[in-house]
Amino acid sequence: MPWYKKLHWQIIIGLILGLIWGLISTQAGWNQFTSDFIRPVGTIFVNLLQLIAIPLVLASLVVGVTKLNNLTQLSRMGGKTIGIYMVTTVCAITIGLVSVNLIQPGKALPEETRVELMESYQENVEEREQTAEQALQRGPLQPLVDIVPPNVVSAMSSNANMLQVVFIAILLGIGLIQIEKAKSRHLVNFFDGFNDVIIKIVDYIMLLAPYGVFALLAAVIIDLAGDDLSRAVDLLFALGWYSLAVLIGLFLHMNLVYFTLFKIFSTMTLRNFFRGIRPAMLLGFSTSSSAATLPVTMERVEKNLGVEEEVSSFVLPVGATINMDGTSLYQAVAAVFIAQAVGMDLSIAQQLTIVLTATLASIGTAGVPGAGIIMLVIVLNSVQVPVEGIALILGVDRILDMCRTAVNITGDAAVAVAVASTEGKLSDGRFDD
Ligand code: ASP
Secondary structure (H helix, E strand, C coil), X not given: CCHXXXXXXXHHHHHHHHHHHHHHHHHHCCHHHHHHHHHHHHHHHHHHHHHHHHHHHHHHHHHHHHHCCCHHHHHHHHHHHHHHHHHHXXXXXXXXXXXXXXXXXXXXXXXXXXXXXXXXXXHHHHHHHHHHHHHHCCCCCHHHHHHCCCCHHHHHCCHHHHHHHHHHHHHHHHHHHHCCHHHHHHHHHHHHHHHHHHHHHHHHHHHCHHXXXXXXXXXXXXXXXXXXXXXXXXXXXXXHHHHHHXXXXXXXXXXXXXHXXXXXXXXXXXXXXXXXXXXXXXXXXXXXXXXXXXHHHHHHHHHCCCECHHHHHHHHHHHHHHCCXXXXXXXXXXXXXXXXHCCCCCCXXXXXXXXXXXXXXXXXXXXXXXXXXXXXXXXXXXXXXXHHHHHHHHHHHHHHHHHHHHHHHHHHHHHHHHHHHHCCCECCCCCCC
């Protein structure tokens, strides 16, 4: 296949053209046109992905559970998944803390930039503070309560309820293994067929990916730059060290932690892993949403990395909801950066508190654009760093969100490979397109 026909190259070309279009648009005064006629293509693309996420998780997890040998295997897999998710998250936060303590971006921020940023983004902070406040007021067991829906239709009515859908699918699957084969056969066949149909639909949606990504990128650029591109560029430079601390952390995490994970649990090489997962990473980057990318992540992990459905259909939806390596790393860097910028020195004990709260905050972060910065409020509160400091990082948050989302998705896929390998459910992957 010529290189330009490969999916990831087509997405990269879409991405670059979208970037160029966005830049031309801001310079030529075409932002209204871009907003009216190009942005909707990206919205339609993301909507299509979101549309199939719940049916896909439901059908593939029901079929997955019925393929398991017994229920002990399910609970063992669940334990391993949560355990490895926790460990990779703590590693991510630690790498973030090392990166920000070495680079010290907060100390490099000029005083006048700090004052200017605080003034321009102040209003946007309050809204986020209120949302985080609501999350804080929930009881300690509320996340558990939220997994069990009181009503099937309400559970299926929002993609934010993914864990409820996982719960329903597991119950259905367990029920199907327990009843007579003669009775369960038809329903299992139904879900199996339904699952195949959805996977076909994912293939069709992916034909749209390069156009969708083009539109998404163009929209991001006009939102960021507005009519004043030079101000956006200045901002990027002013927060250059901070952004670099996040990016270096993300890069190290992907290369060190996932490499070690594969060394311990499987024979997968990092190169093959990235070859298999890259279209999903690129989509995560363009959409800034691990929830919206889920159908593509599932498809790539199964078809290209060779993870069997029993594992991927459980590990990935759970991961898209609770496992955010990129977000937790970013929250650690952001918290220390803000502390440095306002002249606070965080002690080792305070940095350990960040490890704990960023782990919890990332679990509570939804897989949608901009969710990470809301939960950052909780991390800041835990170490008494002024929440208003969020104003300092808002300007570059969208760009960093794109990068951390790509890492969030990679983390879910890496754990799926590790769990599948230990369960003997990893076959040879196709890796490339
Ligand atoms: N956008 C991220 C995600 O969907 C969450 C975040 O804001 O960090 O994974």
